Amino acid sequence: MTKEKNVKIIPLGGMGEIGKNMYVVEYGGEIVIVDAGVKFPDEELRGVDYIIPDYSYLVKNAGRVKGLFITHGHEDHIGGVPFLLKQLNVPVYAGGLAMGFIRNKLEEHGLLREAELHDITEDSLIELGELQVSFFRTTHSIPDSFGVVIHTPQGNVVHTGDFKFDLTPAGPEQDLSKIAKVGQDGVLCLLSDSTNSEIPGFSVSEKKIGQNILNVVRKQSGRIIVALFASNVFRLQQVIQASVACGRKVAYTGRSMERAIGIGLELGYIDAPKGTFIDPNEISAYKNSELTILCTGSQGEPFAALSRIAEGKHRHIHIEEGDTIIFSSSPIPGNVLSVNRIVNKLMKAGADVIDNKLYDIHTSGHGGQEELKLMLKLLKPKFLVPIHGEYRMQKMHQTLALDCFVPEENIFILDNGQVLNVSKEKAYQAGRVPARSVYVDGHGIGDVGTSLLGERKQLADSGILSILLFKEGEEIIRKPQIISRGFVYLRESSSFMGEIETRAAALVDQHPADDIERKLSSAISDFIYKKLKRSPIVVTKVIDVTRG
Amino acid sequence: MTKEKNVKIIPLGGMGEIGKNMYVVEYGGEIVIVDAGVKFPDEELRGVDYIIPDYSYLVKNAGRVKGLFITHGHEDHIGGVPFLLKQLNVPVYAGGLAMGFIRNKLEEHGLLREAELHDITEDSLIELGELQVSFFRTTHSIPDSFGVVIHTPQGNVVHTGDFKFDLTPAGPEQDLSKIAKVGQDGVLCLLSDSTNSEIPGFSVSEKKIGQNILNVVRKQSGRIIVALFASNVFRLQQVIQASVACGRKVAYTGRSMERAIGIGLELGYIDAPKGTFIDPNEISAYKNSELTILCTGSQGEPFAALSRIAEGKHRHIHIEEGDTIIFSSSPIPGNVLSVNRIVNKLMKAGADVIDNKLYDIHTSGHGGQEELKLMLKLLKPKFLVPIHGEYRMQKMHQTLALDCFVPEENIFILDNGQVLNVSKEKAYQAGRVPARSVYVDGHGIGDVGTSLLGERKQLADSGILSILLFKEGEEIIRKPQIISRGFVYLRESSSFMGEIETRAAALVDQHPADDIERKLSSAISDFIYKKLKRSPIVVTKVIDVTRG
Structure with missing residues (x-):
């Protein structure tokens, strides 16, 4: 068998959907994977905890799989790592926060000891046979988000990860010059985030959100409870800073909140004067005007801290007249009703509720149309695969790319499992590999059909x-x-x-x-x-x- | 027993929720009911078809119940009529379109022969013992929407029904002078729609929507499929007019669409030149550029026409490259995901999809904040009960009313079943009547708990x-x-x-x-x-x- 000298790009998840991102790039004897996410089931998939991609193509080619590269630490990018490692012990490369979360997961699954884990930074360069892998820092709603460059003899394949162009971010900046340099060096094929391709304009900066949060906190004379995604560590830091500036102590509740603040402190992303944090069981020692409480459950998740608070079932926190609940978040479409239910309960219990509709206190982690175009203009790819989005989003991403002079025949909207064969000269679809959805229900993987x-x-x-x-x-x-x-x-x-x-x-x-x-x-x-x-x-x- | 000489107002449904509207107003020996709606269950209530109020208070007081007055023909106002009439044969008073829908329902339930049905217009005046009931025409997203005035010896109780103030409506205008006259005559207690109390400003007029639809239709060179609520008969007429103006024939599909167009033609709300309508099985005889198809399923309902079209299961209509689907609708929060699924399928099949995010081709049937304030200023009620809304909406309606000088102690946010006792001098909460949710599952009423x-x-x-x-x-x-x-x-x-x-x-x-x-x-x-x-x-x- 002569060695394949074209690049193959195979999305195993993430096409036509938001979730279970997993992209395979192979050349000759080497296969690398970008991301291993889960997807959360909708109401129709009763009893299913997660949906993961079919790993059988990787298992079948186990000998050639050289590494799993993680763009960032969100569940739709790392949630599948333990399930993958159970089937295939592949070295995992990830940045600081993502690696922190992955270690945690592997420990829970009893897989930590056998896993081969490599920390990466934006300066890492990994050599794997004929392939090299390098990175560039992006901005997203979680620290340590990276784009991935896979250098092949045919040219470079670039995966943006999830990104926006936040020009005044709360944490480190994206490396614009490095992204431009990647573009100058030539991009054979770009896999780029399509999530917000239908949103016109440019996303609001995290810095602006931080200022608005400070303004809202400053106005409150009662207790403040802020609900937000725990993994949005920069946002946590902004809320903590605002609270410190207003003379408030900060308590936090919810398992993922505890974990995120722990790792955030460890990595230096969270920083507060000594004595800022108090335990939830100490809150009665403080006046309401001296308290900010950070909690999980901003999406209305039924067992998260905010839900327990709203239902009067939280051990330490009971809603009082004068409390203000701040949602520094937006409900994703499937969660609007459950968030609504919680808001009504909180208000009936006497709290005020402030959300993103009232003040700009949340911004998306994904770039809008101008940002997607900026990425296209910086990277100037020959071929484009719109990833990470429902079909309508991929399709709109295509329209944006046409405006940026990517020819229509060079844009490929693929299905999961569809193989794209790419060489310097041309790209074409070349068959399929198995890529059905695999359901995880409790300890069973794939037994629920x-x-x-x-x-x-x-x-x-x-x-x-x-x-x-x-x-x-x-x-x-x-x-x-x-x-x-x-x-x-x-x-x-x-x-x-x-x-x-x-x-x-x-x-x-x-x-x-x-x-x-x-x-x-x-x-x-x-x-x-x-x-x-x-x-x-x-x-x-x-x-x-x-x-x- | 001395006769009660105060007015009692008892919401049996519609408080803290959108759905199953039913309001009881009683004085002395007479009880009147306003509306008898259903609510649609969320995903948690598996197998439940509808939720209706507990009718036991009415059944217990059957001898005093003099009439059911219907504000308009939406399911959350009339859907419960057959279930109520099975338990209690009360005369039903309703306007043209609502009465058409009610007849249809009663026929399906085999109740039409025994029902006592009275058509009303804005000029009707119904005398029921010591009570009189009169009406005023409002504007809403369905023809023949009325506000109800219940004249009692203590003063007038006014129920707005669902309303907006569309100053250039597609159908008849609301009767502003009559509403103002009702206000001048004095309003003891107002029950007013809270649905859009959180939406700033004034809703977009139907006339404007009609113009935008015409512009969109004019631009298309392929087949057009328009998905919208069948009961929005004025909107249907606007789409039909736009199609006629562009030389298109009109076919329609979906059971409720057939029913609505039938009744709309009968009542004169729909009007088109002879030969406009064609049967869906005739569409192959026309060029795509000559066709508009109206269909149900704009909310992503799984068995409605649009869903069958998207899944390639419709008998006559199969998506082709160049088709344009126009959603003249907005998904309600619980339906965003199912609408999304359909949009993705339609696009994958080759259709373009145009929705309200792209052009203003839909407007709400409920008034925004300025309209709610306008109603308050016209009617100048002594007491206010914000109805038809979740708690957060009722609460915001309260805030609006405070701005309009209704004193806080005169505003009552009630629960279902809570009795408000009202006299010229004062109003106060006076106990509760049963008002649990009753589940209808197939032919079973209340047996699913x-x-x-x-x-x-x-x-x-x-x-x-x-x-x-x-x-x-x-x-x-x-x-x-x-x-x-x-x-x-x-x-x-x-x-x-x-x-x-x-x-x-x-x-x-x-x-x-x-x-x-x-x-x-x-x-x-x-x-x-x-x-x-x-x-x-x-x-x-x-x-x-x-x-x-």
């Missing part, structure tokens, strides 16, 4: 009715027994259940033995639908109680 | 496992049998199920007979959680197979 989810949906809508028949020899010997759950309220005792029993018994007499399970299930299903307009799962089971 | 929904949730997340034991006399005689659904993929055949069987058998030996069902269920639940981190419903049943 479409048919099981179909059953769960039916159970959810109408419950289940089991009809047990007993036969001895070839004869059905006694009246059916029924077990139901989630179907009707009165269950076994009701006259309706009695009616089902009678019908089942009659049907047994009509259709002895032969195929009785299927026939009875179908007849009883029809009867129930006609009577109640409901469609529970009906299971009939003939149990042989012939004595041995 | 919290515990059943809890079971359905558990079934949805992790499925069910039934363990059957068989005893003869006092002895368990054979190994357990297991039936599972929605739990794990391999079910009965898997080694894990075998392990459960073995454990169950062992436990039976340890704990004979006594309380074995509960003990076994709990032990197996623990075992499953430890192994799989899943919590299916575990049902153990001991079946006596002793021969008779």
Whole structure:
């Protein structure tokens, strides 16, 4: 077999979706992976905790996989690392904060000891056979976000990671000159973030958000509770600074908040005068005007700190008249209703609620249209693959790229698993590798599939009715027994259940033995639908109680 | 018993929520009801079709209930009419379009023959004992929307219905002078729509929307598919007009679209030159540039016409390159994801999608802050009850009313079921009547409760496992049998199920007979959680197979 001398680019996740980002770049004998994220299921995928990509292509080519490179520490980029490492022990390269989160995850999964972990900075240069990998610092809603440059003999493949161009960021700046230099050196193929391609203009700077937060905090005379993403460590620091400036102590609550502030302090991203932080169980020692509380749950997550506070179930924090809740966040579309429910509860309990609709106290981590165009103009790629977005976002990214003189035939909107073959001269689609969604439910990976989810949906809508028949020899010997759950309220005792029993018994007499399970299930299903307009799962089971 | 000489106002639904509007106003021997709506369940209420108010207070006082007055024909105002009439045969008073929809519903429920239905106009005056009821025309996103004035010896109670102040509406104007006259005559208590109390300013006029739609239609050279609420009959007429002006035929699809256009034509709200409408099965006889298709499903409803079109399952309409889908609508918060899914599918199939973010081609039916203030200034109520809104909206309505000089102690944010006692001099809260949510699931009303929904949730997340034991006399005689659904993929055949069987058998030996069902269920639940981190419903049943 002659070695493949073109570059192959294979997205295993992240195309046509926000989530489970994973991009494969290979050349000759080497494969590198960029990111290993999870996606969070929507309501339809009952019981599913995470969705991850199908790793089988990587497992099949395990010998060639040289490294996993992490752009930043968000779950849709690192959440799959433990699941991947269980199947494939590949060296992981990540920046400071992302590596902190990854260590934490691997420890929880008992994988830390065997993992090969390499810290990277913007100056790292990793050599892997014929490939070299380098990085450039970007700005995003989490510290230590990097773009990745994969140098191949055919040219450079660049992955932007998630980015915006924050020109006055709260933390370190993106390295504009280095990005420009990457562009000057030539970009064969660019994989670029499409999340906010439908948003006109340029995103608001974190510095501006920090000033607005300070103004809001300054106006409050009561206790302040700020809900925000724990991983947005720069934002945490801005809220802490604003609180210190207004003479407030800071308590924090929620597991991921504790973890993020711990790592943030360790890495120096969070910095506050001694005595700023207090424990949540000490808050009663302070006046309300002296208190800021940072908490998780800004997306309305049902078990997060803010939800427990709103429902009066938090151990230390109980809403009082005069409290102000500040959402330094925006609900993602799927979470609007749950955030709403919490806001109504907090207000009913007497709190004021301030959100991003009232003041500019949140900004996206993703660049708007002008920023996507700026990246295109700096990097001047020959080929473009819009990544990290639903189809409509990828499509709009394409439109923006056309405006920036990338020819239409050089832009590829791929599906997950679709292989793009790229050489200096041309790029073309070249088949597919497996890239279905794999569901993680508790400790099970991939054992929950479409048919099981179909059953769960039916159970959810109408419950289940089991009809047990007993036969001895070839004869059905006694009246059916029924077990139901989630179907009707009165269950076994009701006259309706009695009616089902009678019908089942009659049907047994009509259709002895032969195929009785299927026939009875179908007849009883029809009867129930006609009577109640409901469609529970009906299971009939003939149990042989012939004595041995 | 002396007759109560104060007015009682009792919301049975619509407080702290958008949906199931129902307001009771009573004086002495007479009770009138304003609206009888349904609410649509969120994802948590699996299998529930509608939520309706608890009608028991009305049933208990059936002799005094003189009439149900309908403000307009939206589901959250009329959807409950058949369910109410099943429990209580009360005369129904409604305007043209609402009455058309109600007749339709009652026919479907087989209730039309016995119902007492009275058409009203803005000039109607209904006398019911000591009460009189009159009306004023408002503007909203459906024709024939009315405010209701209930004249009592203590003063007038005014219910706005849903309203905005569209000063250049597509249909008839609100009667500003009549509203002002109602205000001059004196308003004791106002119940006013709070839906858009958080939206600053004044809503965009329907006329403007119509012009924008014409501009968008004019630009298209391909086929146009417009998705919108069928009940928004004025909007339908504007799209039809724009299509006629551009030389297009109009087809329509979706059951509620057929019904709305039928009634709209009958009432004269829809008007088009002869030959404008064609049947969906005739579209192949026309060029794409000559076609506009109106369809239901603008909220991403899974079985509506647009969804079937997007999934390639519509009988007559298949997306082609060059089609343009126009959403003349905004997704309500709970529907953003499902609308998104459809948009992505339509685009992948080759269509362009135009929505309200791109052009002003939709406007709300509810007035913004300036409109709510205008209503307050025109009606000058002594007491105010903000209705039709979540708590945050009611609270913001209160703030607006304070700006309009309604004193804080005269504003009442009530819960469903809370009684407000009102006289010329004062108003105060006076106890509660039952007002829980009643769930309609198929043909069952109220038989699905919290515990059943809890079971359905558990079934949805992790499925069910039934363990059957068989005893003869006092002895368990054979190994357990297991039936599972929605739990794990391999079910009965898997080694894990075998392990459960073995454990169950062992436990039976340890704990004979006594309380074995509960003990076994709990032990197996623990075992499953430890192994799989899943919590299916575990049902153990001991079946006596002793021969008779």
